[in-house]
Amino acid sequence: MTERAELLPVLAEVFRAHGYEGASLALMTAATELGKGSLYHFFPGGKEQMAAEVLADIDRLFNETVYEPLRQTNDPMQGIAGMFAAVDRYFQSGRRVCLVGVVALGAARDAFGEQVKTYFAGWIDALAAALRRSGIEKGVARRQAEQVVLEIQGALVLARALDDPKVFSRALDQAKLRLNMKR
Amino acid sequence: MTERAELLPVLAEVFRAHGYEGASLALMTAATELGKGSLYHFFPGGKEQMAAEVLADIDRLFNETVYEPLRQTNDPMQGIAGMFAAVDRYFQSGRRVCLVGVVALGAARDAFGEQVKTYFAGWIDALAAALRRSGIEKGVARRQAEQVVLEIQGALVLARALDDPKVFSRALDQAKLRLNMKR
DNA sequence: GTCTATAAAGCGATAGAC
């Protein structure tokens, strides 16, 4: 647990489960099994730096695993299917919440607004580009991409609110269907 | 500001803006212009009681203003249009966030899980009933209602994340359109 | 019913030994 790269996902889970305000250093030392001193050795900027790096790490991970399929040039529709699969995997079929969404809704958005914007804009851009390559007009592609990301976020909220992950699965199927994709 | 009924909306805004964990008593005394002593006089159960009563108050308000149009028996489609108008008003066209959604995503869901479930289930039930009365088959009506509520929640997340309320307006229009309603 | 004072605990953050 001395590697920064292995530390970030653990901290991410603490932020995800408790929000920025609720994620205390006590919870973090417990989750990482590291003393406060060690945490501050890795992150001299404290809690704010931890959150910033966690968000950056998530952005990187999404670029590598979620948006990456969208960039494959030969078959855009297959790329979109790959994105849906990656999304389902990452959010554990609706049992896991979106940390960036959590931050966006809270007061911490003021401090991390740019990173939050970058995450969602990057997602929408990547999806819109794939839709455009599949022959859909530019403006329509953008709105469809926005709608899909929006539905995923809403599905995560509702699935957790109703404590029913099937809400998430249904929403993913719906979104795929509306993009004229087989399930 | 001595009336409990006038106190709850003020506290609601504090919880909405800072989340359950971030809503400190200091913020609440500032917002209500009341001392801690007075707040504890009204809410002996402290912060938890405040949040519970705020959530109950929101549930009551939604029943009175948002779901109410859905129950009008003559024209279900007009009732649904009334719901969309009330939703747009309540969430200030995407500039205001859903407190119940915020609670649902955070760690406080464990403490307020029943109230969160009741809120969303009530919303979906009311909308599904109206759709059924407009001639849509039961199962389809339920899924459509779930989808609409989900899209509203997602739109609130994305509008705030991108700092662009138009995302919310577009999503409401989309949802109306898909239910075969004129805007 | 409202206030101030205060308690006890937890918070983020720092210092310094090892």
Next chain:
DNA sequence: GTCTATCGCTTTATAGAC
């Protein structure tokens, strides 16, 4: 690089004067 001890502050909550 990891730890313990500690600082200063904020937190929730209570007590008691008015």
